[in-house]
Amino acid sequence: xxxxxxxxxxxxxxxxxxxxxxxxxxxxxxxxxxxxxxxxxxxxxxxxxxxxxxxxxxxxxxxxxxxxxxxxxxxxxxxxxxxxxxxxxxxxxxxxxxxxxxxxxxxxxxxxxxxxxxxxxxxxxxxxxxxxxxxxxxxxxxxxxxxxxxxxxxxxxxxxxxxxxxxxxxxxxxxxxxxxxxxxxxxxxxxxxxxxxxxxxxxxxxxxxxxxxxxxxxxxxxxxxxxxxxxxxxxxxxxxxxxxxxxxxxxxxxxxxxxxxxxxxxxxxxxxxxxxxxxxxxxxxxxxxxxxxxxxxxxxxxxxxxxxxxxxxxxxxxxxxxxxxxxxxxxxxxxxxxxxxxxxxxxxxxxxxxxxxxxxxxxxxxxxxxxxxxxxxxxxxxxxxxxxxxxxxxxxxxxxxxxxxxxxxxxxxxxxxxxx
Numbered sequence: 001x002x003x004x005x006x007x008x009x010x011x012x013x014x015x016x017x018x019x020x021x022x023x024x025x026x027x028x029x030x031x032x033x034x035x036x037x038x039x040x041x042x043x044x045x046x047x048x049x050x051x052x053x054x055x056x057x058x059x060x061x062x063x064x065x066x067x068x069x070x071x072x073x074x075x076x077x078x079x080x081x082x083x084x085x086x087x088x089x090x091x092x093x094x095x096x097x098x099x100x101x102x103x104x105x106x107x108x109x110x111x112x113x114x115x116x117x118x119x120x121x122x123x124x125x126x127x128x129x130x131x132x133x134x135x136x137x138x139x140x141x142x143x144x145x146x147x148x149x150x151x152x153x154x155x156x157x158x159x160x161x162x163x164x165x166x167x168x169x170x171x172x173x174x175x176x177x178x179x180x181x182x183x184x185x186x187x188x189x190x191x192x193x194x195x196x197x198x199x200x201x202x203x204x205x206x207x208x209x210x211x212x213x214x215x216x217x218x219x220x221x222x223x224x225x226x227x228x229x230x231x232x233x234x235x236x237x238x239x240x241x242x243x244x245x246x247x248x249x250x251x252x253x254x255x256x257x258x259x260x261x262x263x264x265x266x267x268x269x270x271x272x273x274x275x276x277x278x279x280x281x282x283x284x285x286x287x288x289x290x291x292x293x294x295x296x297x298x299x300x301x302x303x304x305x306x307x308x309x310x311x312x313x314x315x316x317x318x319x320x321x322x323x324x325x326x327x328x329x330x331x332x333x334x335x336x337x338x339x340x341x342x343x344x345x346x347x348x349x350x351x352x353x354x355x356x357x358x359x360x361x362x363x364x365x366x367x368x369x370x371x372x373x374x375x376x377x378x379x380x381x382x383x384x385x386x387x388x389x390x391x392x393x394x395x396x397x398x399x400x401x402x403x404x405x406x407x408x409x410x411x412x413x414x415x416x417x418x419x420x
Contacts, residue, residue: 002360002364003364004364004365004387004390004391004394005391005394006364007357007360007361007364007391008391008392008394008395010357011388011391011392012392012395014349014353015036015039015040015043015349018039018090018345018349019032019035019036019039021086021089021090022035022086025082025085025086025089026082027082027086030073031073031076031079034069034070034073035073035083035342037053037057037066037070038053038070038073038074038342039342039345039346039349040056040057040392041053041054041056041057042323042342042343042345042346043346043349043350043388043389043392044056044057044389044392044393045389045393046322046323046324046346046385046389047323047324048323048324048325048327048328048339048343049324049327049329050067050070050071050074050330051063051067053070054066054067054070071330071335074330074332074334074335074338074339075332075334075335075338076334076338077334078334079334079338079341080158080334080337080338080340080341083338083341083342083345084155084156084157084158084182084341085182087155087156087344087345087348088155088182088183088185088186091153091155091348091352092186094146094153094352095146095153095155095183095186095187095190096186096187097148098146098147098148098153098187098190099148099189099190099191099305100146100147100148100190100191100192100193100304100305100308101144101145101146101147101155101179101180101183101187101190101191101192101193102144102145102146102147102193102308102309102311102312103142103143103144103145103176103179103180103192103193103194103198103312104142104143104145104194104195104309104312104313104316105140105141105142105172105197106125106140106141106142106143106316107122107123107124107125107138107139107140107141108138108139108141108159108320108325108326108328109122109124109126109136109137109138109326110137110138110139110326110328111136111137111138113137113138113329115331116329116330116331116336117161117164117331117332117333117336118139118160118161118163118164118165118333118336119137119138119139119161119164120137120138120139120161120162120163120164121135121136121137121163122135122136122137122138122139122140122162123135124136124138139159139160139161139336140159140160140161140162140172141157141158141159141160141316141325141340142156142157142158142160142172142175142176142179143156143157143158143312143315143316143344144156144157144179144182144183145311145312145315146183146190147308147311147312148308149252149304149308151351152311152312152315152351152381153348153351153352154315154344154347154348154351155179155182155183155348156179156182156183156344157340157341157343157344158175158337158340158341159336159337159339159340160175160337161333164333172197173200173202173203173206176194176198176203177203177206180192180206180207180210180212181210184210184212189213190212190213191213191214191215191291191301191305192207192212192213192214192215193214193215193216193305193306193308193309194214194215194216194217195216195217195309196217196218196219198214198216198217199216199217199218199219199222199288203216204216204267204288207290208270208290213289213290213291214288214289214290214291215287215288215289215291215301215302215305215306216287216288216289217285217286217287217306218236218240218274218286218287218288219236220235220236220237222235222236222288223235223236224236224239224265224266224267224272224274225265225266225267225268225269226239226265226266227266228266228269228271236265236274236286237286239263239265239274239286240274240276240284240286241284243261243262243263243274243276244261245259245260245261245276245277245278246259246261247259247260247261247262247296247299248260249277249299249300249303251303251307252304252307252308256279256280256281257279257280258277258278258279258280258303259277259278259280260275260276260277260278260299260303261275261276261277261299262274262275262276262295262298262299263276265288267288270290272288272289272290273288273289273290273291273298273302274286274287274288275287275289275298275299275302275303277303287302287306289301289302311379314379314381315347315381318347318379318381318382318385319343319344319347321382322381322382322385322386323343323346323347325340325343347381347385349388350381350384350385350388351381351384353384353388358380358384361384361387361388361391362380362383362384362387364387365383365386365387365390365391367383367386367387368383
């Protein structure tokens with residue numbers, strides 16, 4: 001079996017290809033150099049502290065000078081937006097292969113920060129419940145992840161202060177719809193999966209107007225029509241309770257059994273499908289979708305789509321745990337937004353590694369609990385990030401040889417002629 005050192009050339013080549021795509025997207029050489037340095041540092045030593053990233057690069061100059069250069073380039077206005085466009089362009093083929101785009105909102109809490117721009121009041125998702133909402137100081141964090149049964153591909157990530165950007169009439173709805181616009185330009189057939197927060201008229205009307213497919217978990221307050229020619233509306237929860245659930249569905253993650261049913265409903269005259277699922281050991285859930293097909297195809301699609309939503313929750317947890325996103329300490333608002341996207345690029349690089357390389361890499365890094373391949377979990381990003389960092393830590397940066405000592409090749413033709 002290969003040692004961990006043997007994977008260094010392959011990982012470094014893939015890193016160069018990843019950053020080498022940026023000039024084709026209009027990035028200038030200084031930008032590419034500094035983006036590559038930050039990208040390398042995040043993979044080698046997963047951390048959002050620029051001082052730590054600068055030391056990991058082992059440059060011939062003082063780490064303080066490296067840190068100042070990285071800070072200066074992190075403050076570039078609009079860099080995060082251009083990086084997201086480049087990400088979509090580079091992974092166009094991979095995005096089209098995946099069926100679902102899962103969009104979810106999270107947050108990072110900064111209770112002791114004082115001088116970071118854009119700080120605002122943010123709902124603490126870790127400590128809040130439906131009965132009691134806790135609000136702290138921090139930033140909202142919205143992500144878009146392409147997903148299917150094989151894995152995930154992060155395609156969008158943004159840290160933002162709603163109060164700070166609200167001056168320009170920016171809202172959470174705008175952020176969600178901007179992700180759908182980016183993905184739709186590349187993959188018109190993608191199905192957008194949102195939790196209860198997506199059940200808003202502004203979002204649903206925009207998705208319907210742009211012919212975008214969606215699966216949205218319904219809220220209790222939603223009312224729908226049962227007939228196209230009737231103005232009467234019925235509460236969605238009451239409709240769900242009366243819907244017959246006769247189709248048995250087994251979840252992919254834990255093998256749980258659900259009883260599923262379907263019913264045609266109307267939202268302001270627009271026909272939609274209401275898919276109702278009852279967990280055999282739990283309660284009732286309902287989802288709105290405009291996906292069309294046979295009843296069985298619609299129910300399978302909705303249950304598969306929402307069953308994959310846990311992947312974005314795992315992604316949030318993994319980024320906060322592996323990269324320490326909540327320890328972010330940058331003053332400028334532009335630097336905060338840029339760092340959020342750079343962390344996503346590092347995670348995306350790990351997610352794009354081919355399966356055969358991942359298996360060999362994780363095994364060589366000795367990260368398997370009982371040293372058996374079947375112990376690799378369904379969400380293996382924790383292991384992959386640790387393995388890539390271990391590979392890059394073993395690489396010693398070589399000094400460039402002076403020109404006078406390099407081997408000279410004058411491009412002469414050298415033929416091996418026997419007998420002469």
